[in-house]
Amino acid sequence: MPKSCSDNLxxxxxSGTSLDGVDGVLAAFAADGGSPIRAIASAYIPFPDALRAELLALQTAGHNEIEREALSANALAHHYAACVEQVLxxxxxxxxRISAIGVHGQTIRHRPELGYTRQTNNPALLAELTGIDVxxxxxxxxxxxGGQGAPLVPAFHQAVFSQTGETRVVANIGGISNISVLGGSGNAGMLDTIGFDTGPGNMLLDAWIARHRGLPYDAAGAWAASGTVLAALLQALLREPYLAAPPPKSTGRDLFHLAWLDDKLQAFPTVAAADVQATLSAFTAASLADAIARHASGAAAVYLCGGGAYNAHLVAQLAAALQMREQDARVLSTDALGVAPTQVEALxxxxxxxxxxxxxxxxxxxxxxxxGLRILGALYPH
Known part of the structure; x- marks a missing residue:
C-alpha cells in the first residue's frame, strides 16, 4: 500500500537479546487504536562494537555498573533517535504527525522470580531528541x-495473526526463542492464547561463533551445517530444567550464556567447535519443537519471525524436529502473513x-x- 501520514501513527x-541493533517501524492504526492497518516504513540501526560489548558486559555485575549503565542508556537513546529519524x-x-514512540529498551537483567526486570533506556532523553511522546x-x-513481564508479544500476535477456526503458532527466534499459540476463536479469543520463552534462540549460536571465528552470527547457519550434531551433548543440553517447567515462564541471558554452555561441555572435552555449533542449532530447533508438540499439537502452521527466520539451516532443523514429533504444521515465515520477520517485534x-x-x-x-489485565508502560511527554 502507498505510504501515508493521514492515519493514527x-x-x-x-533492540532485543541478540544485541545487534535497533529495529524501528512506523505503523498506521485504525482511528480507535485497533489492530495495525499496515507498517508504513522501517529502519535498522546496528550497534557499534563498543556499545554492544558494554551492553553485553552489563548482563553481569561489574565495577561502576550504575554509571556505566546510565551512560549506555544515553547512548541507546541516541541510537533510538537515529532510527526514528530514518523511519520518518x-x-x-x-x-x-506521530502519536507516540513505543520503546522496549535493552534488557540487562530479567529476574521475575525476584520481582524485578531491568531494561536499560533513557526515554526522557529520547523524547527530548525526537520531539515525540515516548x-x-x-x-x-x-x-x-505477579507476572513474568514477558513475553508481551502474544497479545499482539493474537490481534494481528490469528485466524478463526485454525490454531497457529508464531515463533520468534531472536536471542531467546518464544512462541505464541493462537487459538482458533479469532481476534476476540484472547483467552485461548498462550505464550512463553522456549529457551535459547540465536544467543548461544552467536556467542559460540564469536568466540571461535570472530563473527557476530552464523550466516544462514553455514558453520552449523558444516558440523555434526552430537547426540549425547544435545541430550545433556535438553536436560536443562527450565525447558520442562510449565508456563508461564520467561528466560534470558541470566540463565543461558557461555558459562552455562561451558559447564555442559566439561563432559565433552575433545569435541570440535563446528560440531558444538551444529548441536547448538539442533538444541534451538529441538527445544522449540518440544514446546510446540506439548502445547500446540494441533497447529496448522508455525510462522517464524526474528533473525532466526533467515537461518536456513535452523529452519530446516526445526521442520525436521517437528516431523520427528509427528507434527504436521507447515513452517513458514511471517512474510506469509504480510509482515517481514524483522518487523514483528518493533510493530x-x-x-x-x-x-x-x-x-x-x-x-x-x-x-x-x-x-489480571494491566495497562502497560509509562509516558514521557516530549
Missing part, C-alpha cells in the same frame, strides 16, 4: 501484578504504545501469570 522500537524520512512524515517500561507493571511495541494511549491492557494473564 505510532513508531515501535525494539523513509515515510515522508514529520515528528508532529512510552516505555512495559514489563514492570505486569511483574508488579508489537507500536501496538503496545497504542494500547497505552487507548488505556487498554497490553498483557495476557494466561501468558505472563499476572493476577
Amino acid at each position: 505510532t513508531i515501535g522500537l525494539m 524520512a523513509r515515510a515522508g512524515c514529520s515528528a508532529g 512510552i516505555a517500561d512495559f514489563r514492570s507493571r505486569d511483574i508488579a501484578a 508489537a511495541f507500536a501496538w503496545l504504545a497504542q494500547r497505552f494511549l487507548q488505556r487498554q491492557p497490553g498483557n495476557l494473564p494466561a501468558v505472563t501469570g499476572a493476577s
Whole structure:
C-alpha cells in the first residue's frame, strides 16, 4: 500500500537479546487504536562494537555498573533517535504527525522470580531528541501484578495473526526463542492464547561463533551445517530444567550464556567447535519443537519471525524436529502473513504504545501469570 501520514501513527522500537541493533517501524492504526492497518516504513540501526560489548558486559555485575549503565542508556537513546529519524524520512512524515514512540529498551537483567526486570533506556532523553511522546517500561507493571513481564508479544500476535477456526503458532527466534499459540476463536479469543520463552534462540549460536571465528552470527547457519550434531551433548543440553517447567515462564541471558554452555561441555572435552555449533542449532530447533508438540499439537502452521527466520539451516532443523514429533504444521515465515520477520517485534511495541494511549491492557494473564489485565508502560511527554 502507498505510504501515508493521514492515519493514527505510532513508531515501535525494539533492540532485543541478540544485541545487534535497533529495529524501528512506523505503523498506521485504525482511528480507535485497533489492530495495525499496515507498517508504513522501517529502519535498522546496528550497534557499534563498543556499545554492544558494554551492553553485553552489563548482563553481569561489574565495577561502576550504575554509571556505566546510565551512560549506555544515553547512548541507546541516541541510537533510538537515529532510527526514528530514518523511519520518518523513509515515510515522508514529520515528528508532529506521530502519536507516540513505543520503546522496549535493552534488557540487562530479567529476574521475575525476584520481582524485578531491568531494561536499560533513557526515554526522557529520547523524547527530548525526537520531539515525540515516548512510552516505555512495559514489563514492570505486569511483574508488579505477579507476572513474568514477558513475553508481551502474544497479545499482539493474537490481534494481528490469528485466524478463526485454525490454531497457529508464531515463533520468534531472536536471542531467546518464544512462541505464541493462537487459538482458533479469532481476534476476540484472547483467552485461548498462550505464550512463553522456549529457551535459547540465536544467543548461544552467536556467542559460540564469536568466540571461535570472530563473527557476530552464523550466516544462514553455514558453520552449523558444516558440523555434526552430537547426540549425547544435545541430550545433556535438553536436560536443562527450565525447558520442562510449565508456563508461564520467561528466560534470558541470566540463565543461558557461555558459562552455562561451558559447564555442559566439561563432559565433552575433545569435541570440535563446528560440531558444538551444529548441536547448538539442533538444541534451538529441538527445544522449540518440544514446546510446540506439548502445547500446540494441533497447529496448522508455525510462522517464524526474528533473525532466526533467515537461518536456513535452523529452519530446516526445526521442520525436521517437528516431523520427528509427528507434527504436521507447515513452517513458514511471517512474510506469509504480510509482515517481514524483522518487523514483528518493533510493530508489537507500536501496538503496545497504542494500547497505552487507548488505556487498554497490553498483557495476557494466561501468558505472563499476572493476577489480571494491566495497562502497560509509562509516558514521557516530549
